Amino acid sequence: xxxxxxxxxxxxxxxxxxxxxxxxxxxxxxxxxxxxxxxxxxxxxxxxxxxxxxxxxxxxxxxxxxxxxxxxxxxxxxxxxxxxxxxxxxxxxxxxxxxxxxxxxxxxxxxxxxxxxxxxxxxxxxxxxxxxxxxxxxxxxxxxxxxxxxxxxxxxxxxxxxxxxxxxxxxxxxxxxxxxxxxxxxxxxxxxxxxxxxxxxxxxxxxxxxxxxx
Amino acid sequence: xxxxxxxxxxxxxxxxxxxxxxxxxxxxxxxxxxxxxxxxxxxxxxxxxxxxxxxxxxxxxxxxxxxxxxxxxxxxxxxxxxxxxxxxxxxxxxxxxxxxxxxxxxxxxxxxxxxxxxxxxxxxxxxxxxxxxxxxxxxxxxxxxxxxxxxxxxxxxxxxxxxxxxxxxxxxxxxxxxxxxxxxxxxxxxxxxxxxxxxxxxxxxxxxxxxxxx
DNA sequence: TATTATAGTAAACAATCGTTCACTGTCAAG
DNA sequence: CTTGACAGTGAACGATTGTTTACTATAATA
Numbered sequence: 001x002x003x004x005x006x007x008x009x010x011x012x013x014x015x016x017x018x019x020x021x022x023x024x025x026x027x028x029x030x031x032x033x034x035x036x037x038x039x040x041x042x043x044x045x046x047x048x049x050x051x052x053x054x055x056x057x058x059x060x061x062x063x064x065x066x067x068x069x070x071x072x073x074x075x076x077x078x079x080x081x082x083x084x085x086x087x088x089x090x091x092x093x094x095x096x097x098x099x100x101x102x103x104x105x106x107x108x109x110x111x112x113x114x115x116x117x118x119x120x121x122x123x124x125x126x127x128x129x130x131x132x133x134x135x136x137x138x139x140x141x142x143x144x145x146x147x148x149x150x151x152x153x154x155x156x157x158x159x160x161x162x163x164x165x166x167x168x169x170x171x172x173x174x175x176x177x178x179x180x181x182x183x184x185x186x187x188x189x190x191x192x193x194x195x196x197x198x199x200x201x202x203x204x205x206x207x208x209x210x211x212x213x214x
Numbered sequence: 215x216x217x218x219x220x221x222x223x224x225x226x227x228x229x230x231x232x233x234x235x236x237x238x239x240x241x242x243x244x245x246x247x248x249x250x251x252x253x254x255x256x257x258x259x260x261x262x263x264x265x266x267x268x269x270x271x272x273x274x275x276x277x278x279x280x281x282x283x284x285x286x287x288x289x290x291x292x293x294x295x296x297x298x299x300x301x302x303x304x305x306x307x308x309x310x311x312x313x314x315x316x317x318x319x320x321x322x323x324x325x326x327x328x329x330x331x332x333x334x335x336x337x338x339x340x341x342x343x344x345x346x347x348x349x350x351x352x353x354x355x356x357x358x359x360x361x362x363x364x365x366x367x368x369x370x371x372x373x374x375x376x377x378x379x380x381x382x383x384x385x386x387x388x389x390x391x392x393x394x395x396x397x398x399x400x401x402x403x404x405x406x407x408x409x410x411x412x413x414x415x416x417x418x419x420x421x422x423x424x425x426x427x428x
Numbered sequence: 429t430a431t432t433a434t435a436g437t438a439a440a441c442a443a444t445c446g447t448t449c450a451c452t453g454t455c456a457a458g
Numbered sequence: 459c460t461t462g463a464c465a466g467t468g469a470a471c472g473a474t475t476g477t478t479t480a481c482t483a484t485a486a487t488a
Contacts, residue, residue: 017338020276021235025446027272036467041447043465058241059446062234116330116343116363116424124231129330141355141425149330154428161427209425210330211355213375214368239476250437255477257435273476 008032008043009052016063120208126153128204130163130172137161137172140187146211148172150204161206166196175202222246222257223266230277334422340367342418344377344386351375351386354401360425362386364418375420380410389416 011031015023023031028040044061047053054062121127132146140161142148148163156162162175164184173184173194182202184194225245229237237245242254258275261267268276335341346360354375356362362377370376376389378398387398387408396416398408 014338019270021270021274024444026444034466036469037446038448038468039466056233056235060235061446116334120330120424120426124228138355141352141357141360143355146355205428207427209423209427210334211423212334213421213423214419238474240474248436250439251476252438252478253436275476 005043005046009047012047012053013063022061022063116210120149120210121151122207123151123153126204127151127207129210132172136186136188136191138188140174142172142187142209143211146209148206149208149210151207152204154205154207156202156205163203163206165199165201165203166194167198167200170203172206219257219260223261226261226267227277236275236277330424334363334424335365336421337365337367340418341365341421343424346386350400350402350405352402354388356386356401356423357425360423362420363422363424365421366418368419368421370416370419377417377420379413379415379417380408381412381414384417386420 008031012023012028015027015031025037025040025044028044029035029037032040032043034040034043044053048055052064054064056062128150129147130150132142132148133144135144142161148161150163154160156175158175158177160175161172162184163170163172164175165171166184171184171194173186176183176185176193178193178195181195182200183196184200186192186194222245226237226242229241229245239251239254239258242258243249243251246254246257248254248257258267262269266278268278270276342364343361344364346356346362347358349358356375362375364377368374370389372389372391374389375386376398377384377386378389379385380398385398385408387400390397390399390407392407392409395409396414397410398414400406400408
């Protein structure tokens with residue numbers, strides 16, 4: 001796909017990121033630099049054909065997100081967007097590993113865009129975000145003030161990091177088993193195992209963590 | 215706001231999360247359980263008046279995201295959504311700290327919803343996501359296979375975690391200063407300071423980290 | 429009891445939507 | 459030189475949009 005077409009797609013996707021809705025065909029005449037809606041209709045038709053945009057069941061035009069179930073496809077090479085840093089969908093472009101660094105702009109393949117929301121949240125209706133306090137999980141790379149994404153719908157299993165209520169207190173810990181009974185283990189040698197006296201309730205499984213700097 | 219109204223708002227927002235667009239007034243008659251578009255018009259008018267939905271400059275209805283610049287408002291109390299786990303906007307409900315746990319459903323205030331994308335990404339056009347390899351930042355809670363969000367537009371300053379190219383290699387490290395010259399410091403005692411022989415280029419500042427479990 | 433407020437119904441309206449039609453101009457290939 | 463492909467223009471069309479109008483039923487208030 002040539003640069004002009006790619007820039008056109010980017011401008012549509014950028015509209016979506018900024019305005020939280022897809023542009024109308026009329027609005028796209030301005031975005032794409034054409035005068036007629038039929039020209040837009042044909043250009044959009046090409047993007048739909050290539051799977052870069054889509055229509056829903058009612059015929060409304062929608063953006064297409066990168067496939068977050070396959071982060072870092074094995075053979076993907078990547079390149080920076082142009083110096084102006086055009087992104088698609090307001091989402092992040094997934095480059096590669098830190099060690100691979102930032103490839104030269106000469107590489108031509110499109111970067112996948114990913115939505116972090118969609119990366120971490122599999123079940124929107126049963127997922128929540130909590131802020132971590134305390135350093136009990138610090139050796140698992142979970143620090144105070146980090147956020148964890150918790151999914152209540154998942155069945156907890158041994159080794160999961162869970163949000164649990166034990167003897168009336170809430171905590172975040174590894175879920176372990178000892179003699180057939182669930183116990184909790186911190187990721188900090190300062191804290192011992194938690195063996196419930198009365199009740200251990202697992203409220204949800206931690207499926208992701210987020211930290212914000214600056 | 216009573217439960218019926220809140221459920222109506224949730225159903226609109228859930229439509230947005232699932233369909234990537236806002237429903238039409240006609241579609242909202244089904245969502246809200248009314249027969250006439252004027253009833254929808256009035257209900258939506260109430261949400262707009264309360265700041266729970268909005269119109270853009272062209273008159274299109276849009277969802278309203280929680281204010282991510284004020285995560286965890288100091289006096290916010292929170293409660294779980296209903297057992298069915300209704301979420302708004304497909305976004306996460308921000309509850310509270312782990313120690314506060316999950317409050318009882320009896321508490322009535324709305325949870326803020328947050329978009330992680332919007333939480334971490336301030337400049338979509340200059341932000342990227344990289345996967346971490348190596349354990350050089352492990353004591354900063356950044357582990358191999360974590361993702362970092364990098365913003366190229368920020369001016370790096372001392373103490374930032376940066377993506378840098380030093381003597382031809384890419385790395386992620388703390389940016390430090392020694393005798394007026396920039397150097398790099400790992401967060402793992404296994405690794406010494408990096409004092410560039412030739413060139414140190416900072417490509418971007420790390421503004422967030424993400425880890426995915428399961 | 430009367431009045432007001434609220435929540436809804438049905439229909440009509442002007443505007444805009446996405447799509448189709450007919451056409452033009454440019455470029456590449458035979 | 460002719461033909462076909464491609465990218466575009468302008469206008470028209472049927473469908474749908476959000477908004478407005480007129481009204482009804484119920485509940486709350488004075």
